[in-house]
Amino acid sequence: MSNGPARHTLRRYRKAVLNVTGVLVALVTLFPIFWMVSTAFKPPAEIYSLTPHPLPAHPTLSNFREVLDGSVIGMPYWVFLRNSLFVTLTSVVASSVIALLAAVAVARFRFRFRATYLIMLLIVQMLPQQALVIALFLDFRRVNLLDSLLGLILVYTAFALPVTIWMLRNFVAVVPRELEEAAAIDGAGPVRAFLRVLLPLVAPGLVATSVFAFIFAWNEFVFALTFLGTDQGKYTLPIYVKYFFGRGSNDWGAIMATSVLFTVPVMIFFLLGQRRLRSGLIAGAVKA
């Protein structure tokens, strides 16, 4: 026991090194986000000053005002927020319903082509969007779904499915079958048993998949960029950010303000749902 105190000091030293490393990692990781927010509140003189300062000396809301009232593009921010929310929420609901049905089939039944179906999901989820967008653009042009939010909803719903089905089937599989059997013996039909027994127990899984589908649709860029070419009134928020970014004016205050208004909602959503999403994604991608 003669080396007790020495070992104690060593352990404390190690712990301090770990903690300092942790703080550094957290600071470096957070810096870009911090810089976005800080720039959004800075007046132009501070944004382009030769020595950057971390915090705005004279915080201003003028960047946000420029973005919100839409003096640049001719339409207020709320139009794009509404488009984004409409597209996102509709596709979340649609993909959750479709995925739940499929997840029940895959987790509760043995049938031919079951393995084929599951492998198909794994493969399809890897198809590159920038390849498919070419064919889908030509298809949608034919059936008048370009410059239409409905077209985006269809794409977002379908593209969220492989992952959401894959995640949800894990959540369905762990609900004890005996519960449904008991409900069936008590005289409940399959629909009633589903609504009363399975649905409440799968709710956490639905939260996870909804968060995933929400983030996917809210953030999606390639299809929105390609399909919403001419009608600015249909722009979703990522395209609104790109519009400011691509003007070539280097109005970084306004660009960061749009970016904040686009990013903060999804971050809040992510932090609220992250625990379930994280375990769901890991279960889907790694463990399962």
Place this chain on the structure above:
Amino acid sequence: MDTMRRAETAAGAEAEAGAPSLQRSGQWFLPPLPARLRARRSLRRRWPPYLLLLPSVVAIGLLLLWPTIQIGVYSFQNYGIQQIVGNEPTQWTGLSNFTSVLSDSEFWLSLRITVVFSAVVVPLTLLTGTLVGLLLHRLGRRMAALVSTAALLAWATPAVSASVIFVWLFDPDGGVADWLLGRLPSWLGGGAARWSGFSWTNAPLPAYTLLTLLVVWQAFPFIAVSVLAGLKMIPEELHDAARVDGAGWWRSFWKVTYPLLKPIFLVLLLLSIIWDFGVFTQAYLVTGELGNRNEYNLGIYAYDRAFTTPPAYGLASALALILTVVLLIITVGYVRASVRQGAIQ
């Protein structure tokens, strides 16, 4: 913390729920039922799974599989502006799209950029993510919450926002990166003169350096969180035993942790290759929205051929097909790794 643990056990319990002894029979374990009821059940059982799958099969078939087939068809046709407006019929042109792609130096440049970029970013992401995962595993609860929240915020940042932020960080007028590099001692960074007004987006090497930092920043949290989940599954006793046997941190990582996490690492490696090979949004925005042709990667090159005038959908489809086939080859490895881990139960 509680919900997290619950969801984790929920995911982990899947193996038990689908225990092979109950599954191989093709029937779930059921309490004995009267014969008539059982017969009705087996009839009822044949159709429901297909009906339940129908909506997803239709959606995926129409919006994912059908376009993939069309890409394959278009790549052998002369689909261009005359064909889309209906002035001329679409004709089969054999391999001509592919021969003109393969003889185009821009294709080889974009392929080289794509491959080199993945070769750098994939190991860097895996390394950063694994180190942060190991760090998270050893930190106390509060510090771990701080670091993982920071990582999750980076993960949650949309690709569009992240790209715009990084272009601003590296902007020649007022960006933080040039200012910081200029403050480094001149033997290390080259001095302020070297970096003042340095443009990161106008040449391939600086642009892809920026993209590397951007993609690693966005992608390492997923790796870290996955590695952490794997680490939590390793019983503490194994590391204790290794320590008793005199193994240091390094040895215990390679002899205990790594072999146990190898399946996870394999899947993460394949996923990273697939993602980094196909990175589009960030590359599109950083390289100036189709502004710099010498900075195209494969996906952007295909996109450019399809959507800048005059559109060459046939040629673009040939490129898209090449990209898809490369990704599918890697996906086969991913599927095999997943199946071997018992994903298809």
